[in-house]
Amino acid sequence: MxxxxxxxxxxxxxxxxxxxxxxxxxxxxxxxxxxxxxxxxxxxxxxxxxxxxxxxxxxxxxxxxxxxxxxxxxxxxxxxxxxxxxxxxxxxxxxxxxxxHTFNQPVADVIAGKFLTSLALMAVAWSLSGLIGFTLGVVAGVRRGRWADRVITWWAYTLSSAPTFWVGLLLLYAFSVSLQWTPICCAVPVGSIAGEVGLLDRLHHLLLPALTLSLVGIAPVTLHTRQAVAVAMASDYIAFARAQGERTFGLVLHHVLRNAAGPAVLLQFSSLGELFGGSVLAEQVFSYPGLGAATTAAALGQDVPLLLAIALFTTVFVYVGNQLGDLVHAWLDPRTHRAEVTA
Structure with a gap:
């Protein structure tokens, strides 16, 4: 009882x-x-x-x-x-x-329709930047000081200083104009009805804008993960595990990944604001009809109701993303949650 x-x-x-x-x-x-x-x-x-x-x-x-x-x-x-x-x-x-007055529709309908288009773009770019950035950061941290670390770090610093607009133009010229592997613009083939376009065609048009966004977002995740992995690899418990005969792969898998994942996840969720800002530029380069392009059109036309609603919507979007990042980080590293409760 x-x-x-x-x-x-x-x-x-x-x-x-x-x-x-x-x-x-x-x-x-x-x-x-x-x-x-x-x-x-x-x-x-x-x-x-x-x-x-x-x-x-x-x-x-x-x-x-x-x-x-x-x-x-x-x-x-x-x-x-x-x-x-x-x-x-x-x-x-x-x-x-x-x-x-820019789209001759209620603002709620404009945001709902445009955000669904942008959501696929941002989701693919966000996932790619997180997965690729975390993988490269782990490799660079484990191989710190070696040629793989130098190449990855140089590439990350180069990407972190590259504007989204410039990266998009380079990729557009290389893959759409020169090689003609990807479409030049739009979310669906020109002249097609959106409801009649198949999944493969949508992914084909989505590929290059998503790659542009993900390339810019890879750099911070890579650099932060590299630092977290390097600190973990230099810790006493890693030295003790090495003394017990555990190999590098086992050390990374059992001891390093979880410690490095917490900061990477927190950074990834906190970058949603930058992701949305980058989508504004990427959608302009590729004429992708999402919420970013709608923001630019509203700004040029001084569509005050739409601009104000987008500001509020973006605030909620970024805030919810940050809160989810805190929750996932606390789950990956319970010490963070305990420290907040104690404070």
Missing amino acids: ADHGRYHGLALELLTSALGSIGSRLIRLVLLLAAVAAASFALMAASPVDPVDAYVGGDIAAIGPEQRAQIAERWGLNDPPLERFGTWLANIARGDLGYS
């Missing part, structure tokens, strides 16, 4: 701790969204580009003052900034993200 009560108390304590942690994370997310919303709206309000002029474009002389005033009135541009901000927040609270 006493054991039952003790287990019940322990389960209740764990549940209370989990709920408290979730509540704390949600409060931080709400505060972060409020700060991002205020900062984004202030930047939009202070922009020197007039949204009506950007919307009309080259036909600005074709409309009269009355038509221009009607557009401004419809978008609420004549209201004071604080009043517009309050109206926008009230609409957000009701689930109304506004209407995109």
Whole structure:
């Protein structure tokens, strides 16, 4: 009976701790969204580009003052900034993200459709950069100071200083223009209906943009993993295992990989913001119709509702990714979780 009560108390304590942690994370997310919303709206309000002029474009002389005033009135541009901000927040609270004049669709529909296209691109690039970067980092750390380490480290430093836009242009010229192995643009063949395109064609168009994103993301994972592996290989417990006759492969498999995986996973999840920023450039190079390309189009057209919604969506996306990274890191290295609880 006493054991039952003790287990019940322990389960209740764990549940209370989990709920408290979730509540704390949600409060931080709400505060972060409020700060991002205020900062984004202030930047939009202070922009020197007039949204009506950007919307009309080259036909600005074709409309009269009355038509221009009607557009401004419809978008609420004549209201004071604080009043517009309050109206926008009230609409957000009701689930109304506004209407995109760039795509002539509700903002929620634009983000949902474009994000699904970008999700495949970012997921493939994120997975490739993590797997390749971790593998190269382990090899470089185990072979520290040798030729393999020098080559991998030089390659990682070169990639870390290479802009995504430049890497994309080089790959586009090499594989699409010169070798003609990959398509030049788009997510599906030109002139095809997206719903009628098969999986192989989609992967064919996805390959080069995903490779561009993954190449830039490989470098930090490689360098951090190399350092973690090198520290682990120089530790006392590795020296003791060597003295017991264990070979290098067994040392890496049983003692090093788990220790090195924690920092790599945390870094990989925390790079989601950079991944999204890189997708904006990659999608422009390859004319890939994802959320990154939509962000660029919204910025050029001063599509304020869409830009603000993308800012909030990206904040949630990156925040959730970071929290997942913390959880996976705590699972791989329980000492991190215990240290946080003690602190």
